[in-house]
Amino acid sequence: MRTAQGEHVWEVTIIGGGSAGLSAALTLARARRSVIVIDAGQPRNAPASAAHGLLGQEGVNPLQLLEKGREEAAS
Numbered sequence: 001m002r003t004a005q006g007e008h009v010w011e012v013t014i015i016g017g018g019s020a021g022l023s024a025a026l027t028l029a030r031a032r033r034s035v036i037v038i039d040a041g042q043p044r045n046a047p048a049s050a051a052h053g054l055l056g057q058e059g060v061n062p063l064q065l066l067e068k069g070r071e072e073a074a075s
């Protein structure tokens with residue numbers, strides 16, 4: 001979204017780009033909101049080698065899951 005002066009503005013700022021923040025960004029983008037995600041890049045589950053209990057993603061590497069989430073949100 002741009003102002004009359006051509007500056008880019010966002011309707012929503014999400015602080016934190018973990019699973020929760022990226023899911024929110026994806027949902028808001030699908031609702032045609034302009035969104036920016038600010039992330040310090042330190043997800044809680046970074047030390048884990050596999051995430052469990054996610055339907056369709058059982059055993060996925062948490063960092064790979066976030067990478068895929070970032071790609072989906074950016075698209």
Ligand SMILES: Cc1cc2nc3c(=O)[nH]c(=O)nc-3n(C[C@H](O)[C@H](O)[C@H](O)COP(=O)(O)OP(=O)(O)OC[C@H]3O[C@@H](n4cnc5c(N)ncnc54)[C@H](O)[C@@H]3O)c2cc1C
Nearest residue numbers: 016017018019020021039040041042043044045048051052
């Ligand atoms: C060892 C371990 C294993 C786990 N295993 C599982 C599992 O198997 N299955 C499961 O469902 N859950 C698991 N969890 C819970 C898992 O951490 C959460 O499901 C998931 O990471 C929560 O996502 P989130 O987006 O809420 O938080 P996070 O993943 O912690 O992401 C928050 C993000 O926001 C950023 N951030 C925070 N504050 C700011 C700020 N002020 N400015 C900028 N950026 C900021 C952080 O750097 C981080 O990148 C595990 C947790 C741990 C600790």
